[in-house]
Amino acid sequence: MPKPSNREKILTEGLRVVHERGFAGASVRDIVKAAGVPQGSFTNHFVSKEAFGLEVLQLYYERGQEKARQTLLNEALPPLRRIEAWIDRSREKLTEEGLRSGCLFGNFTAEASEHSETIRNRLVEIFDEITRLIADCLRAAVRDGDLPPSVDGEEVAGFILSSLQGAILMGKAQRSTVPLDRFKHILFETILR
């Protein structure tokens, strides 16, 4: 395997630092220090902190796509189980990091969406993309007769994504999986029943 470039180190370590400390809370100094590269390296590779932020979002998004392939897009599972597996994978991931950091997309929305229209628009695109994947599962569940035809895939998918974001946020405050477990329980016992 080739040695990671300074650019790659800044992105990988930068993602970790931004996820832990927030986008405004992580200075360029913090980021280059974590990456173990000279300070000038940052400006060599990124025209602005906003440009860096967009690439960090992209890296996190690509990792999420791998998760989506194994869950929401996994046709070996029945459609509603794909959604369940996706929530379970999110739970695992959050637990691994001690429930301290939450979801980078949610954090960026809370913090950075007011500072940069480019970042906000990218977040909206990402949320739309995830909503579409969930809606596809719901529509497949309707086709399979696992949900009544009255279920509006787009509407319920948007609700699932936003409620999951809220549960992750509350879980971050409480350092607990209770909000996520409660969300999953109520989702499958009432809305997707």
Next chain:
Amino acid sequence: MPKPSNREKILTEGLRVVHERGFAGASVRDIVKAAGVPQGSFTNHFVSKEAFGLEVLQLYYERGQEKARQTLLNEALPPLRRIEAWIDRSREKLTEEGLRSGCLFGNFTAEASEHSETIRNRLVEIFDEITRLIADCLRAAVRDGDLPPSVDGEEVAGFILSSLQGAILMGKAQRSTVPLDRFKHILFETILR
């Protein structure tokens, strides 16, 4: 009415600036500039930015208590209508500010809960307090026969608060009330039906 003190100006304008730009994104310089007071005034009144953050949270909390008195605690309304009125008031408030800022509690959770245990603990207390008010409404609705006795007030209240936080967060990304309207619709059509 007495003239507001520098301390009051820092808190009132500081709340506005922190709500718009985030806690890390709003520097002490930004805050004193918005308050129109000398820079030294900040350190005269607050031992740290964390101490200031806690007081800003408190001010926002007190404004929220007024909203709670008119809605969640308003015994002139049937219990489920109290919850509905509370969500509607949140929607109004968010719309007034152009759906740009979201909820200060959610923003602080996303951003500042990792930096300060004191702030995180205060956020948990506040969320617990709001959950308790919602749970009281749900239990009253069960007593009145508006909800089945199987409804677990605490569990559903936690779910309502976390899903509302998520809907506000998504609404901030999209600058739209759609996530909040969808949340309310699904809440009252399925979970609280």
